[in-house]
Each structure stands twice: as structure tokens, then as C-alpha cells.
Amino acid sequence: MQLKTSSGRINKPAVLVARAIFPEVLQTLQQHFEVTSNQADVLWNPEQLAFAAKGVAGILTTGSERIDAALLAACPDLKICANMAVGYNNFDVAAMTTARVVATNTPDVLTETTADFGFALILAAARRMTEGEHFLRAGLWNRWRYDMLAGAEVHGTTLGILGMGRIGQAIAKRGAHGFGMRVIYHNRSRLDAVTEGVCAASFVSKQDLLQQADHLILVLPYSTESHHAIGVAELAQMKPTATLVNIARGGIVDDVALAAALKAGALAAAGLDVFEGEPRVHPDLLTLPNVVLTPHIASATLRTRRAMAQLAAANLIGFLLHGKALTPLNALQ
Numbered sequence: 155m156q157l158k159t160s161s162g163r164i165n166k167p168a169v170l171v172a173r174a175i176f177p178e179v180l181q182t183l184q185q186h187f188e189v190t191s192n193q194a195d196v197l198w199n200p201e202q203l204a205f206a207a208k209g210v211a212g213i214l215t216t217g218s219e220r221i222d223a224a225l226l227a228a229c230p231d232l233k234i235c236a237n238m239a240v241g242y243n244n245f246d247v248a249a250m251t252t253a254r255v256v257a258t259n260t261p262d263v264l265t266e267t268t269a270d271f272g273f274a275l276i277l278a279a280a281r282r283m284t285e286g287e288h289f290l291r292a293g294l295w296n297r298w299r300y301d302m303l304a305g306a307e308v309h310g311t312t313l314g315i316l317g318m319g320r321i322g323q324a325i326a327k328r329g330a331h332g333f334g335m336r337v338i339y340h341n342r343s344r345l346d347a348v349t350e351g352v353c354a355a356s357f358v359s360k361q362d363l364l365q366q367a368d369h370l371i372l373v374l375p376y377s378t379e380s381h382h383a384i385g386v387a388e389l390a391q392m393k394p395t396a397t398l399v400n401i402a403r404g405g406i407v408d409d410v411a412l413a414a415a416l417k418a419g420a421l422a423a424a425g426l427d428v429f430e431g432e433p434r435v436h437p438d439l440l441t442l443p444n445v446v447l448t449p450h451i452a453s454a455t456l457r458t459r460r461a462m463a464q465l466a467a468a469n470l471i472g473f474l475l476h477g478k479a480l481t482p483l484n485a486l487q
């Protein structure tokens with residue numbers, strides 16, 4: 155899609171990089187495109203994003219930029235939005251398809267890293283690691299006591315997984331093969347028998363999942379269907395000794411209901427990397443000792459974040475220069 159002018163100069167397509175990214179990835183993009191970048195990492199509102207995106211053929215987004223009908227109407231030259239995230243609830247894919255704008259995400263490159271972090275949250279919440287650290291830092295550790303900060307067992311217990319895509323499967327393998335756990339899962343569709351075997355995971359109803367899991371981890375995409383998939387009714391079905399971990403998206407858990415359950419002792423502990431309305435965190439969660447809170451960093455290793463940025467850039471290059479995105483979410487090519 156490179157255009158030659160009458161003087162023989164190549165006109166590169168224009169792209170917008172909506173947030174700060176690795177300088178070397180930006181340089182790669184600059185070799186192929188006229189790039190407008192936001193390396194200052196200013197958080198744009200929708201109008202500012204639409205203004206910056208006027209006339210560009212592609213945008214490299216992160217999960218923070220909403221691409222919807224209004225943005226698409228304001229940017230008629232847009233051909234592709236490449237999200238630097240596997241989750242894409244910031245995209246209105248139906249509106250993008252109607253506007254014939256390709257949507258891409260970054261699957262696979264973050265699977266193992268994100269699964270590691272999910273497991274770390276299970277361990278940290280169940281074994282009260284941050285609570286222990288706060289206790290120590292506050293100077294409260296003055297002797298050994300038989301039940302001091304005693305938490306829940308992880309190995310040999312039942313791991314429940316809600317959402318059994320790539321990351322869910324990677325967590326299942328860690329639980330089954332690394333920690334000797336019985337792994338149960340619930341998903342919109344059941345895995346084939348071979349994949350279930352590799353993951354050593356059994357399909358159960360959502361109700362059985364809630365009732366049987368000692369540690370329940372959420373790895374499903376956010377959508378209107380999964381909004382508050384874990385709310386008052388679901389929390390009431392869980393064991394009071396259980397741990398709940400959310401590394402998927404804020405809004406899948408009703409944070410107010412969760413805080414109330416943790417406060418009342420209806421649930422032992424939680425580990426949360428994502429929040430409703432993040433980066434705000436519900437104040438009730440901030441005051442509770444039995445919840446481990448992290449700022450949406452499950453995929454945050456430098457190697458993985460670099461791979462995500464490179465894949466997003468490769469999607470822009472692949473589609474705008476060669477007509478083929480690597481990891482499309484809609485079938486427009």
C-alpha cells in the first residue's frame with residue numbers, strides 16, 4: 155500500500171502509536187510508516203484520540219484506547235487497529251467489521267508469562283504473602299507462633315478455572331503437573347479429549363466449579379455476558395476457605411460483593427490483578443488484609459511486553475504493507 159508520488163518519492167502510510175512503547179519497536183514502525191507517536195504517554199480522552207488518529211491508516215493501541223463507532227466515524231481512513239494486548243474489550247469488533255477496519259490482538263506471546271502470574275497470585279493469596287510482608291514491615295513480628303499467618307494449602311487441592319483458553323490451559327498444566335492438584339474447569343465450550351488429557355483437567359458445570367474449587371481462577375474474556383460472572387450469588391456458593399483470583403478483566407467480578415464476602419469471612423482470600431473501573435480500586439478492597447492487589451501486570455515481563463509490542467507492530471506492517479495481518483480478530487483480509 156505504499157504510494158509513489160510523481161517525483162518518485164514513496165509516500166509511507168500514516169500510523170498512530172497511541173501510547174508509549176519500546177523505542178526499538180517505534181523505530182521499526184518508523185522505517186515503514188509516517189508515525190505519530192505518544193511517547194510522552196499522555197492519556198487521551200476519546201476526542202483527543204480521534205483528533206490524533208485523523209488521516210492515519212493504522213493505530214497501535216493498548217487496552218486503554220476505545221475503538222468504537224464514534225472513533226471509526228471520525229477516522230474514515232483507518233484500516234487497522236492493532237491492540238497490544240490479548241484482551242480486546244476496548245474494541246467494538248462488530249463496528250470495526252462494519253467499517254471494514256481490521257482488528258488484531260497479541261495472543262500466544264503472553265500465555266506462559268500470564269499463567270505464571272496467575273499462579274503467583276493463587277500462592278500469594280492462599281499463603282498470605284503480602285499480609286505477612288505488611289506484618290513484618292510494621293514491626294509486628296516478635297516471635298514464632300503455631301498459627302501465625304497460617305494460610306490455605308495449595309498443592310494437592312482442587313484448582314478451578316473459569317475460562318479455558320490458552321492461558322487457562324497453561325494454568326491447568328501448572329496446577330496438575332507442578333502442584334499435584336485436581337483441576338476442574340468451566341468454559342463456554344468443552345475442550346476436546348486430547349487437550350483435556352494434556353491439561354489433566356475435567357469439565358464441570360459452573361455450579362460445581364464454584365462449589366468444589368479450593369482455588370478459583372478467572373481467565374475468561376470480558377463481555378456483556380461475563381459482566382459480574384462472579385457476584386453475590388456465585389460467591390455464596392464458594393467454600394469459605396477458598397481463594398478467588400482474577401487475572402482476566404475488571405467487571406467480571408462484582409468488586410463490592412467480593413469485598414463484602416472477604417470482610418464477612420465468606421471467602422478466605424483473593425488475588426486481584428484487574429478491577430472494575432481501573433486504575434481506580436474500590437476503597438473497600440484497599441482496607442482488607444486478605445486480598446492481594448496488583449496493578450494489571452500479569453503479562454508484565456520485559457520480554458513478553460516486548461514480544462507483544464513487536465506482534466502489534468508486525469500486524470500493522472503485515473496488513474498495511476502486505477495485505478495480511480498475523481493475528482486478526484475479524485475476517486476482512
Ligand code: DGY
Pocket residue numbers: 217238239240241242264450452453
Ligand atoms: C492483555 O493482554 O489482555 C493484558 O491484560 C494486558 O496486559
